[in-house]
Amino acid sequence: MQKPLVGLSRKNFLRESMAGVTLLAIAVPLNIGYAQIAGLPPTAGLYALILPSIIYVLTVSSRQLVASPDAAAAALVASSVGGLAMAGSADYVTLALAQAILSGLMFLLLAVFKLGFLANFLSKPILVGFVGGLALDILVSQVAKMLGVKIDSGGEFVDKVVGLVTGLGTINGWSMLISAASIAVLLLGRRFARAVPWALVVLILATVLVAVADLDGAGVAVLGPVEAGPPALTWPAIDWMMWLALIPSAMALTMVTTAEGLLISRAYGDKRGYATSPNRDLFALGLGNIASGATGGFAVGSSTSRTAAMDQAGSRTQLPSLIMAAGTLLLLVFGTALLEDIPSPAIGAIVAIAIIPLLGIRDLVRLWRTDRFEFLIGLACFLVTLFIGSIPGILVAFVLALINLAKRAASPAIDVLAGTGEPGESLLDEAPRGSVTAPGVVVVRLAAPLFFANGSVFSDAVKRAVLAAPEGSVRHVVVDMEAVTDVDVTGAESFEALASWLTARGIALGFSRVRVDARSRLEQLGLLGESPVFDTNRAAIAALADRTN
Template sequence: MQRPLAGLTRSNLITELLAGVTLLAIAIPLNIGYAQIAGLPPTAGLYALVVPTVIYALVVSSRQVVASPDAAAAALVASSIGGLAAAGSEDYATMALAQAIICGVLFLLLAFFKLGFLANFLSKPILVGFVGGLALDILVSQIAKMLGVKIESGGEFVEKVGGIVAGLGTANGWSILISGVAVAVLIVGRRLIAAVPWALVVMVVATIVVVIAQLDQQGVAVLGEVPAGPPTLTWPVLSWLEWLALVPSAIALTLVTTAEGLLVSRSYGEKRRYTTRPNRDLFAFGLSNIAAGAQGSFAIGSSTSRTAAMDQAGSRTQLPSLVLAAGTLLLLLFGTGLLADIPSPAIGAIVAVAVLPLLGISEFAALWKRDRFEFAIGATCFAVTLFIGSIPGILVAFVLALINLAKRAASPAIDVLAADDDPKQSLLDEAPPGSTTAPGVIVIRIAAPLFFANGAVFADAVKKAVVASGEDDVRAVVIDMEAVTDIDVTAAESFEGLTAWLADRRILLAFSRLRPESEARLAQLGMLEGAQVFTTNRAAVAALSPPADPNAQP
């Protein structure tokens, strides 16, 4: 069993501690902003950095992934609970806690049954579209804060945009100035000196300016009083119907976090050459989410941006996360008074700049160049998430994933093989005349399992090859089964039709290079009746080719 804080040594202790201070400076302002996106008080974002962070850091197999609520999760929380309770109400906060606990239970079930592979159905185009739609919705809300315009926080995207347009006449000049300077500092500062925690610098300086100039009296919104004290143990009390109503959104949160979290964990493990255990990572997410829901926070996921920041800072352990938890606890105990005058435009600017990369502009451009169909999948998921909602977005994502999977499975590589077993002619296109492997024999290979989506496609491809080569000239068809790992009943029925078609033309059917499990499956389905089986393609060609004509001219 992996020991906690694996990779920590005396030589890297100082580096890890300094990385923890950097993480603290990054996480505090972002989590306050993410809590506001979720429609929750600032303490909900800060509490997530204490107990859940400690549990995750001590249990997870990854040495670098940072666990925290992120922008996409916060937006999903707001959009899913916003239709069940009023943002800012006690019922709303209780539902957010319950949602996190349900997520935790789902993560534990995924870990126990080793079902993390389900997240693989969320391909990159789907994730880019889903997260991009949530990010644009977040961005619109933050623009309203930056302008000093009040809009309905739980409204739909179109309503938010309409609210901003309608409220432009009430925009606050000081808010616009603060947010404009903040955005410039965050973008330019990061390019000049990336190591500086510019989000913290912006938050501190903006707060000092607001206090000295008393800009809150000029219409600049501020964070307000933040209750002091550590997180306390609690438990959401809801009816069974209310718990059930939260399950779909919890499933969506769990799947998105699983897909992103395991991908980030694996990529950094490979990059830094240490082993990660996906099911243990899911177990860590489960415990941390239950802890979040039981002490006043909301759903926990993995933070790609903070993980990247820690990697750049030289961190290779989970010690920075423990430093983050300790620093946040001290802030909650002794420093919440410092948070009351933080201007909302500055928080909006910090969050807006943080979510800009999540829009997926460069990813969409790359998809457009590489694969228009996958671009369309991502764009559809983006539009549904943005204009209809996050839960419909995740449902459409799965439907699109299945369509994409079926499309690819229905068009496997099907080739006529040459005598040396190399592909000679693809049967996905029209086969030219004479595309036999040897005189009178055609060896055909399909590089995929045979099942309902491609069984008829393969049968048609075989017929196409026979017709193209001249039905009277073909003596035998050999199916190379090396790449076929499974056959289902529908594909077997397609084979029955193909066998009858070949028999009507007095063409023999044979199989070569069968895997033992495939041979047993073929026998079970009755596909070996009357067919010959060969260990190699050469043996099949040699046995089935017509005998040489002794009277033929040399």
């Protein structure tokens, strides 16, 4: 097993330590904002940075991945737990902790049974649409916060929009000014000095302004008292029916986090030249989420933005995450009074800037230009997530993933090969001319496994190839098996029906280039029978042409 803090040395200790201070400055304001999005107290976001981060660092394979709650997780918590309890209530907090624990257990199951591949069903268009819908829902709440307009943050998207529009007459001028100044500082700072933790700068300046000018008395909402002290071990006391009710949302959290986390882990491992272990990363996320739920935090995942920030800061170890955990603990023990006057408009501006890239507008435009069907998949996930909810959104995502998979699997490349072995014309749309590759011989190649989705398609393609030749001229059909890695029972039945159809017309069936790993499967299903098997297409054509003559 890889040792914790691998890659750390005296030479890079200072750089890694400074990166840790930067990570602390980024994480604290964002996690306070994410906790508010989730309908939880600020401490829920801060507790999630302490023990979960330490456990994650000690168990993860990635040297750079940062574990933390993010905007998508916060929105999922709000939309799912909000339907089971009143936001801000003790029951609501308890359910959020239980949800994190359930998600952690699911991560562990994925790791133990090596099921991380299931997250591959969440393709890029699905993730773009799903996360984009969550992000727009969050953005409406943050805009209201920035304008000083009170809306029901736990309501449906349409209700939020209606509340925002009807409440425009109650805009607070100071809130709007703080928000505008915060956005300007964040955008200009990102452009001209990316290394500076501008989110922290904005919070400090805005908090000083509110405290000095007594703006909370002028209607500017502030964070208010924050519970002091370190996180304490706890366990959510809820009945088993509520545990069951949380399973769908915990599954959604797990699958989205798995898809994003494994992709990021592999990407940075490849970029920086070190090996990663997907199942170990899932195991680390599992322990981290259980630790979060057991210490008052909520669901954690792999933070794309913070991992990118650490990479840009030159960090190549997990030391920054440990410094972040230690700094957050010190803040909770000694410095919670510093958080009370943080203005909500500034938090809203920080979160809004952080989630705008998650809207996926550029990705959707790119999909529109390159693949309209995948664009429609992304758009459908976006709309369902936005207007119906996150759980229906993830269910629709999986259904659309299966439809997309079936659509592609049902249209494999099927070619007629010439005697030289070069691919000829496609047989999918219409039977090609010249489909006889040698006198009396037709060679057909299926560039996919033969299974239930494409068995009949392949059978129909072979029949069209035979019928396209002059009547009675075809005596042999050879199936090139080079790209056929597997055959299922339904595919085998379709193939048997094809063989009977060929036999009825006096046409013999043969095989060429059968893969070693597929041959036993073909024999098990009884597909080879007495049919000849050739090493190459050229050998098949030559032998069968001689036999025909």
